[in-house]
Amino acid sequence: MDGSFHEPEQPLYATRVKVYPQAIHGLWRRVKWAALIVLLGLYYLVPWLRWDRGPDAPSQAILIDLDGRRGWFFDIVIWPQEVYFVTGFLILGAIGLFLATSLFGRVWCGFACPQTVWTDLFMLVERLIEGDRNERMRIDRTPMSVAKAARKGLKHTAWLAIAAATGGAWVFYYVDAPTTLIKIFRGDASLEVYFFIGLFTATTYTLAGWAREQVCTYMCPWPRFQAAMLDDQSVIVTYQKWRGEQRGKHKANESWEGRGDCIDCRLCVAVCPMGIDIRDGQQLECIGCGLCIDACNRTMEKVDRPLNLIRWDTLADQQAKESGKKGIAWRPVRARTMLYAALLGVVAAVMLVAFVLRTDTELTVQRDRSPNFVRLSNGDIRNSYTVKILNKRRSTERFELSLEGLPTGTLGFVGAEVEGSGAATRLVVHPDTVGTFRVFVTVPQANAPSGSKPIELTVRDGNGHRASHDAVFVGPAH
């Protein structure tokens, strides 16, 4: 022990350095604008799609009716017990994300993530009101004045308006859009509607206006483990060090011999929404948006050097080129991507099969366990069941219930909507509802099973729709 004390080089708590991304034009910026227009367009307009389903059903094409416990997707109606379709889509989304990441790196983060899209939109508004990077930095340095306050106020008002529209559009996925829009402005929409508009207004404004790159760097779990999907064949935003270094300022007519193509103009840093320097190599903050590629290409054009000093490339290719070898062609087909694609296919197939086999009649049977069975006065043994028939169709259906597995078993029914008697008994279930009935199964004492015996109940309507459910019949152990 020499008693010396080593001070940490960096403080443990980093103060945020505000990022002032500069505007840039180019291919990837255009792709990002296109993605923004398509995604925001979908988000804002989808609730307004109309779909005629007849008089007693909502006419909104996509509506998640939490009160009515139905999900309406065009002609498909999802009941709460079919939420596994949502689970399936989430799994598809996750695996799709894995596949896209192993192929193209953080393409989701850079182009499609709502945080990125809304931040882009907020930055556009900011630029229109406060000016580009240098202008914004200058304004922030000047002391508060009427002009500055007016500009800032205008910007925040615009942000809040977008945020409120975002929250409003979110609500429209859960309630009828046209009627609710009028209600919102008349002030007589429900408290829940205002609450969720407020909530999403607040989160949109905070996340896209203030938090921005900090969301990706500190809050989002996805960058934490997305590295697990990347390998040396993933296409990522890369600064070609072997070509760019030794970097340095370059004067016109100076020779390019013995130096790299990077003229250290720092335009790639200025445009980066994350405020990082891509020339430091692949790093956690990089969302792979490609704006530095656009920036660098503009500079390369100016100094008349080959484009794509910063480009989409694989690590394998770069490593080969760095050691002076021939480049390695991209291999999209590899074990990892095939596995993800296969999983994607399997889940999609399972969902498709589940969807095709989905029926609009369902039956559930629950046996009374208290008492397990009843001995009637003539010695017959009876079990009681609560039978629920789901009629997902838009017409009243009359179901005939039959029993298999107990040849001597007879059926009895209790319910307000039991029509007829004996073999002609029909259980009436109204459109888009669940009919609940008590069903008694009775067998003579001599035929009663000892312990439990599997049976099957089946309902059929006149149009060939049917549904079955397994149950057991319990008799006294003897």
Add this chain to the structure above:
Amino acid sequence: MPTKIEKDALSGRNTTGHDWDGVKELNTPLPTWWVYTFWATIVFAIVYCALYPSWPWFKGHTDGMLGYSSRAQLARELGAQAKARSAFVDRIRGASLEDIRKDPELFNFAMAGGRSAFQTNCMPCHGAGGAGSTGFPNLVDDDWLWGGKIDQIYATIQHGIRNTDDNSRQSMMPRFGADGVLTAAQVAAVADYVLSLSGRGKATPEGAKVFEEQCASCHGAEGKGNQELGAPNLTDGIWLYGGDRESIYRSIFYAHNGSMPAWSGRLDDATIKMLTIYVHALGGGR
């Protein structure tokens, strides 16, 4: 301890000014939003204390400016619930039992309400599913002491059995053995006769004679019982107090006169109607 705030050369931050044997500490204040949140919680606490009951006081606690109490809130919520239900409850009160059974909406409401009332009031004796136990009738089977038609069930729940209600179901089986009406041998003989009614064992002529003299008036000449008197059917397979010879002997010797309270004074008519619908639908209703 001397207080001397210095600027730390490495981090550029001030020290707290304290010096512990040469160890100095950097002044690292909480983030501003954190401090404001802290102040906000204090303001919240003061406002809360002013508005809501919070401090112990000489008799109980301070009431707060809003006059809030969780008891009053519960009463309000129960009232709101009752009001929300009242549309249905009023319809149930006004409708006949037969009408309720025919109206799907009322029937489902009555089944749910009846189930709930059953679990609260009837379950202790009749069991959660109505299966009863020795001495407490099974309501799921098809055997009824006082009748299984819906009006009969309604009357039984309203007025109960063998209690002080004026319209209570009344009857009494004598304690044939204990009160010396019959000798032990006669009781044994009639027990054998009763067993033979449900096809078990062999009866003696003496048993038949005693049955005819003492039992037939209530249980009927064939032992089929009489629902007017709550006299059980002795020919079937259902025995409230046990169907083996020993149990039957004891039932005759000591007699059982089970009782059920009248519910009309404890539950409102709508609840009793819902209970009637529920019990009738359990499986035995006629």
